[in-house]
Amino acid sequence: MEEKASMDAEVTRTARKQLFGFFEGGLAVNVLSATARLGIADHLAERPHNEVELSDALGAADPEIVVRFLRVAESMGLVRRSPDSGRFEETPMLTLLRREDGSCRNTVLAFTAPSYSRPAEMAHLAVLSGRSTTKQALGKDLWEHYADNLEEATWFAGAMHELTNTVADCVLAGYSFAGRDTVVDVGGSHGVFLSRILLSHSEAKGILFDRPEVVEQARRPLDDLGLTSRVRFIGGNFLREVPDGGDLYVLKSVLCDWDDENCTRILSCCHDAMGTDTPLVIVDWLRPDQSDVTLDSIDFLQAVLVNGRVRTLSQYETLLHAADLRLNRVLRTATGSDMPATVMEVFRR
DSSP states (O other), X not given: OHHHHXXXXXXXXXXXXXXXXXXHHHHHHHHHHHHHHHTHHHHHHHSOBOHHHHXXXXXXXXXXXXXXXXXXXXXXXXXXXXXXXXXXXXXXXXXXXSSSTTOSHHHHHXXXXXXXXXXXXXXXXXXXXXXXXXXXXXXXXXXXXXXXXXXXXXXXXXXXXXXXXXXHHHHHHHSOOTTOSEEEEETOTTSHHHHHHHHHOTTOEEEEEEOHHHHHHHHHHHHHTTOGGGEEEEEOOTTTOOOOOOSXXXXXXXXXXXXXXXXXXXXXXXXXXXXXXXXXXEEEOOOOSSOOHHHHHHHHHHHHHHXXXXXXXXXXXXXXXXXXXXXXXXXXXXXXXXXXXXXXXXXXX
């Protein structure tokens, strides 16, 4: 009896430790966000700093709070203290937060911004209602919030740039866009994915289709790449219509942001624009039938934020059938990658 009570007590202690560990995880997210916002990585990239030097560089009021903050960052592996000088130095993880191409800084900022964190704080209401909590938390839907909050919108666009480049590497290695004169990127944001296709296929031209204000923001980065002469910029609403005349259509990371009803509308608009032998290439997450902690977490977050979801293959097939489309083949192009992406090639029925 005493032995069982002792075992039960140990199980409870372990469970309590695990439970309270989640609080540390929540703080770690906030420290990660603060590290990115403060530009710690850029300061320490120049040279190691002590707390007074870093306080001066940041314009902070009190070096003591800075060093208290840095101790937490050190425990997370974001910074380290030199055993010789005692100054704080960058770590490989911190270098990913520099303000430069190829970093993860925008991704960290976007995914810890109020547009994500505030709806997530109301996750219990999403569970009860089955609907996104974004309007309750922000007073408007996510895309309206970005339209009114330029800084967060810039972070989100930067995050999509960072993630899209990773996904594009995998997709272009596994799927050929050769022989397609005009590629229409539906909901193509700032044109990162379309630019990668065009840079890999010099004979191709593109149509970038998204909301008018988003398309306008894409002109400069595509001009910097020397691609504007090969791209038509068209603003519109893919819930109503999609430009015709394409030899290949792309939906990258679009359907995961919408519920089934709106996905059917988007796919139906693509169907109406496509020719009989024109492929629609869907690039998105594909949730396996068994549990996957990463995709399950993304799936729930999509529900909380935008009424979206990470779908299984059978769920995609149901959507396609409703839009009079058929699935031709599935390519899991990112096997072994830390950024999984699946290509689904679709044609009209």
